[in-house]
Structures are given as C-alpha cells and as structure tokens.
C-alpha cells in the first residue's frame with residue numbers, strides 16, 4: 001500500500017486527528033496535509049521518513065499490547081554483559097538480528113541500574129551529535145564546541161562508575177564510535193554497544209584498520225535465536241498452552257518480534273475460524289500469511 005493511503009487508513013481506523021499525528025511526528029499540521037495531498041514542496045523524503053516511523057511505531061504498539069515483559073535468555077545475556085562492563089569499566093559489544101529483544105533487554109537493565117545511560121542512536125548521528133546527546137543526558141546544556149563538550153563530559157563522568165549503553169550502534173559513523181572509546185579511556189566508565197551483526201564489522205573496519213577500537217573490546221556476545229524454553233515462558237506468560245512451543249518456535253524462526261506477531265495473529269485467525277483454541281495447523285496457516 002502507498003504510504004499516504006496507509007496513513008489515511010490508520011487515522012481513520014484509530015480515529016486520529018491531524019493534531020495527534022502532528023504531535024506524534026513533530027511535523028506541522030499544514031505540512032502533513034500538503035504532503036498527504038501531494039502538494040508539499042519541501043523535502044518530501046524527510047516527511048515520508050517521519051510518517052513511516054510513526055506508522056511503524058503504531059503497528060508495533062498494537063501488536064505488542066498483549067505481551068508482557070518476559071525473562072527470556074536474551075535478557076539474561078544482555079544483563080550479564082552489561083553488568084560486567086558496568087562494574088569493571090570495560091567495553092562490551094552485543095549483536096544480534098533485529099527483533100530479537102535487545103532493546104527491551106537494555107531498557108530492563110537501565111530500569112534496574114539507574115546510573116546507566118542509554119543512548120538510542122539513529123542514522124543521523126555524527127560524532128558531534130552523539131557527544132551533544134551525552135552532554136545533555138548528563139544534565140548539561142548540550143551546547144559548545146566538540147572540544148568543550150568532550151572536556152565537560154569527561155569531567156562529569158570521570159571515575160563515576162557509570163555505564164554508557166549505545167543501542168543501534170551500527171548506525172554510528174566510525175568517528176562517533178571513536179568518541180565513545182575516548183570517553184571510556186579518559187573516564188574509566190563502562191561502555192556497551194548494542195546492534196545488528198554489522199556493528200562488529202564496523203568496529204573492525206575494512207582490513208581491520210581500526211584495530212585500536214576493536215582491540216579495546218573486552219566482552220562480545222553474539223545473540224542467536226530464542227530457545228525452546230523462551231518460547232514456553234512467553235506462552236505461559238499469556239496463558240497459552242506451552243504444548244505449542246515447538247511449532248511457534250519453528251514458524252517464528254526464533255525471532256521474538258515475529259513470534260509476537262505470530263501469536264497475536266494466530267489467536268485472531270483461530271477465533272475467525274470459529275475455533276476456541278490455537279493449534280499447530282492454525283500457526284502454520286498464520287505464518288504463511290505473515291510471510292506474504
């Protein structure tokens with residue numbers, strides 16, 4: 001579906017006003033209307049991106065509403081490596097496919113260890129904007145030259161025993177990664193970089209030319225798929241029969257987000273077919289629909 005039609009659908013289905021969309025996306029109402037009608041003369045890509053992100057968040061939110069936090073193995077792995085980096089002041093890297101549950105796990109960690117700082121990076125980050133964000137997160141102004149920002153960040157973090165977590169760190173250009181290494185070197189704070197597998201390649205650089213950074217990494221964890229017992233835990237948490245764990249694991253390919261969608265859609269499809277309960281056949285049928 002065209003993204004404009006998608007937004008119109010969403011607004012209609014959820015009864016969202018233009019004001020709501022404007023607030024949620026940070027765009028002006030007039031910009032959105034012009035964009036919707038194809039009359040916007042500014043940077044259309046920027047608007048399309050913002051709207052796309054908004055739709056994505058909405059889809060996730062509606063699919064998520066039934067799944068409570070579950071203590072799956074990914075949570076254990078991430079909190080273990082975070083704890084090591086935090087207490088020992090080391091650099092760690094944790095990578096895995098999108099949708100595994102990395103962000104949920106780091107958020108759980110920061111909710112327990114309040115002296116950790118989580119930066120959720122995006123592809124717009126430069127070395128300076130990362131530094132500004134860290135500066136702001138330390139209660140400072142976020143303003144100044146790179147030199148001043150660095151100086152103040154270092155002073156504030158020096159020997160503080162805090163942990164700096166950067167999520168989606170594969171988005172950072174090398175110079176921004178290098179900034180985190182310098183902060184670590186000068187202050188002794190732990191750093192945990194989280195991202196997709198490409199992050200490891202970014203850290204090493206082509207032909208390993210960035211050895212200076214990669215050689216500092218003390219802990220690395222590569223996350224794979226959900227385990228059978230994780231799926232059992234998730235099913236238990238929402239009151240579904242754990243007999244289905246094997247089938248759910250197979251058709252979700254061990255991916256948490258995919259499993260979540262598979263569960264919610266299979267429940268709807270079972271209901272639609274007039275069955276009280278989900279069975280293996282419904283899961284299989286649902287997974288075909290989700291693939292399409």
Ligand SMILES: Nc1ncnc2c1ncn2[C@@H]1O[C@H](COP(=O)(O)OP(=O)(O)O)[C@@H](O)[C@H]1O
Pocket residue numbers: 060064067068069070071072075097098099100101102103104105256257260
């Ligand atoms: N521990 C968990 N308990 C419950 N749901 C989870 C858990 N981890 C992940 N999920 C679900 O899977 C989705 C993807 O997780 P997320 O942390 O965003 O993945 P990643 O950061 O690895 O791409 C989340 O939106 C959430 O609904």
Ligand SMILES: [Mg+2]
Pocket residue numbers: 102103104167168
């Ligand atoms: Mg994430």
